[in-house]
Amino acid sequence: MFGRIATIANNTVREAVRNKVLYALVFFAVLLIGVGVLLSTLSYVEQERIIQDVGLSAIRLFSALISIFLGVGLIHKEVDRRTIYTIVTKSVARWEFLIGKYLGLVATVWMQVIVMSVAFLAVSYLTGAPIHAQHFYALLLTAGEVAMLVAIATFFSAFTTPMLASFFTGGFYVVGHLTRDLKQLGSQSDVESVKTAANVLYRLLPDLESFNLTVEALHGLPVTPAEVWFPLLYGLAYISVVLLLGSVVFHFKDFR
Amino acid sequence: MTTEGREVVRVEGLVKEFRPGLGLRAKRVLDGITFSVQENEIFGLVGPNGAGKTTMLKTLMGLIRPTAGTASILGHDIQESGFRKHVGFLPEVSYFYDYLTGVEFLDFYAKLSGVPRADRPERIATLLGWVGLSHAGDARLRTYSKGMLQRAGIAQALIHDPQIVFLDEPMSGLDPLGRKEIRDLILRLRSDGKTVFMNTHILSDVEMVCDRVAIIVEGKIRYEGQIEHFISSDQQRADVVLANVSAELASTLEERFRAELRDHGQQVEARVPEKIVSDLLRACLEAGAQVLSVTPVRVSLESIFLETVEETTHAREQEGL
Numbered sequence: 418m419f420g421r422i423a424t425i426a427n428n429t430v431r432e433a434v435r436n437k438v439l440y441a442l443v444f445f446a447v448l449l450i451g452v453g454v455l456l457s458t459l460s461y462v463e464q465e466r467i468i469q470d471v472g473l474s475a476i477r478l479f480s481a482l483i484s485i486f487l488g489v490g491l492i493h494k495e496v497d498r499r500t501i502y503t504i505v506t507k508s509v510a511r512w513e514f515l516i517g518k519y520l521g522l523v524a525t526v527w528m529q530v531i532v533m534s535v536a537f538l539a540v541s542y543l544t545g546a547p548i549h550a551q552h553f554y555a556l557l558l559t560a561g562e563v564a565m566l567v568a569i570a571t572f573f574s575a576f577t578t579p580m581l582a583s584f585f586t587g588g589f590y591v592v593g594h595l596t597r598d599l600k601q602l603g604s605q606s607d608v609e610s611v612k613t614a615a616n617v618l619y620r621l622l623p624d625l626e627s628f629n630l631t632v633e634a635l636h637g638l639p640v641t642p643a644e645v646w647f648p649l650l651y652g653l654a655y656i657s658v659v660l661l662l663g664s665v666v667f668h669f670k671d672f673r
Numbered sequence: 674m675t676t677e678g679r680e681v682v683r684v685e686g687l688v689k690e691f692r693p694g695l696g697l698r699a700k701r702v703l704d705g706i707t708f709s710v711q712e713n714e715i716f717g718l719v720g721p722n723g724a725g726k727t728t729m730l731k732t733l734m735g736l737i738r739p740t741a742g743t744a745s746i747l748g749h750d751i752q753e754s755g756f757r758k759h760v761g762f763l764p765e766v767s768y769f770y771d772y773l774t775g776v777e778f779l780d781f782y783a784k785l786s787g788v789p790r791a792d793r794p795e796r797i798a799t800l801l802g803w804v805g806l807s808h809a810g811d812a813r814l815r816t817y818s819k820g821m822l823q824r825a826g827i828a829q830a831l832i833h834d835p836q837i838v839f840l841d842e843p844m845s846g847l848d849p850l851g852r853k854e855i856r857d858l859i860l861r862l863r864s865d866g867k868t869v870f871m872n873t874h875i876l877s878d879v880e881m882v883c884d885r886v887a888i889i890v891e892g893k894i895r896y897e898g899q900i901e902h903f904i905s906s907d908q909q910r911a912d913v914v915l916a917n918v919s920a921e922l923a924s925t926l927e928e929r930f931r932a933e934l935r936d937h938g939q940q941v942e943a944r945v946p947e948k949i950v951s952d953l954l955r956a957c958l959e960a961g962a963q964v965l966s967v968t969p970v971r972v973s974l975e976s977i978f979l980e981t982v983e984e985t986t987h988a989r990e991q992e993g994l
Contacts (some may be wrong), residue, residue, distance in 0.1 A: 431772070431773075503763075505735070506734045662951070669738070673689065
């Protein structure tokens with residue numbers, strides 16, 4: 418089982434590595450991190466903070482874009498191109514295929530996050546901007562957030578077209594950063610049904626804002642261990658449920 | 674060759690309906706299909722385009738879930754997956770990971786199929802040789818021709834040495850030489866003790882390799898039987914291609930052997946009953962003619978196939994009236 422999942426994951430990474438479009442995306446992300454240096458020259462104060470703000474934002478934005486861009490076609494492309502036919506007709510369970518594809522894409526996106534992070538740290542070092550533990554926590558949680566996004570994209574890719582999956586995953590990404598406001602809305606409402614609905618939605622939708630430690634990193638604010646491991650555990654649980662649901666849907670799918 | 678062995682494929686009352694959209698009436702693509710395949714035989718599922726051949730094969734392969742009925746392969750229900758390590762499959766149109774080289778491609782499937790690491794290089798080299806791709810093992814699949822891709826697809830279906838192989842239109846996209854190589858490969862599989870199930874609409878391929886056939890038209894099996902039953906000895910013909918045919922010999926062929934002659938300039942093609950081919954060849958050689966080729970022409974399967982399709986179409990039209 419693990420061997421088959423690893424084989425599919427490895428092949429997914431290999432496909433991504435041989436896809437030139439990805440290099441272009443990473444190149445633009447690294448370029449944007451470098452552009453932060455130029456932008457900082459427009460200001461007389463807090464130049465290092467501007468460099469790092471642009472850098473961290475670029476990493477989060479581009480890794481999210483890459484996750485959605487690759488994730489929404491992850492399964493659909495295999496079905497559409499019929500490459501899946503010769504795989505799931507071997508002794509490969511459909512859920513093994515889905516998990517393998519997911520892990521392969523997460524590994525791919527993480528490699529890109531590492532490349533962008535190295536560029537970010539290099540620019541910070543060269544411009545004399547401070548580097549402390551909070552930066553590493555922020556980058557670690559960015560990796561966690563993209564793992565969540567890839568899982569959501571994989572889930573939608575298992576049963577719908579890349580176009581619809583892009584809308585849904587993009588929607589989850591945007592809403593995922595607003596769920597805390599949703600919770601706040603519920604708690605402040607006097608109407609019980611609104612309270613309940615807001616609470617249910619808060620539980621169902623991903624809380625992606627908990628993966629955002631950009632402010633803490635930029636200002637060197639203290640970060641408790643729970644602020645790091647709780648989102649990671651939460652992400653692991655959320656990913657497990659999403660992939661389980663995706664596997665069930667995928668199990669009953671007809672490949673016509 | 675026909676071998677009566679145990680049943681390795683059993684299909685009973687299989688029905689598959691597709692619903693084109695919400696609220697729309699379901700379309701029945703497979704309508705109570707029943708047939709069986711014996712061990713170590715080459716079984717051909719023949720039918721016109723849209724008859725349900727590929728849907729049937731996809732259902733057996735677990736790619737499509739049947740609406741009703743049962744099917745088993747090697748004694749296992751098709752909904753299971755464990756037995757698939759003994760099954761090979763070539764889909765109708767072979768789309769593969771074109772960024773892989775031929776060797777990487779087969780290695781990928783070997784890993785998925787649980788072929789031991791130590792055995793993989795030899796197995797891959799052997800299969801590349803079988804399908805005539807030894808020279809292209811290090812080239813990426815995107816550089817392969819359609820025929821080469823088809824052969825690579827057959828290699829992946831055999832990589833784990835399966836007991837039974839399902840091939841969907843295995844000769845499609847191949848040139849005459851490629852088709853012959855694949856036919857030889859299929860015959861070799863049978864001599865190695867394997868069972869082969871193939872979908873095709875090319876009747877000459879069926880006649881040359883299959884032991885038994887089933888004709889499927891509009892989702893129903895209309896005929897199932899051994900290939901010999903289609904071909905009564907009286908109906909068998911052969912095309913004999915000759916050179917250096919004198920006018921005297923030509924008239925002898927027509928009068929004595931009742932041959933249908935076609936003049937191709939330097940060559941003459943004579944269609945005669947197969948049972949008198951030996952006598953005809955002797956007469957030709959004695960008359961100084963050169964025998965270039967002898968090809969059996971089995972028209973009866975085609976006749977039955979066309980009749981079956983026409984009957985079905987006619988019956989449907991009558992129902993429509």
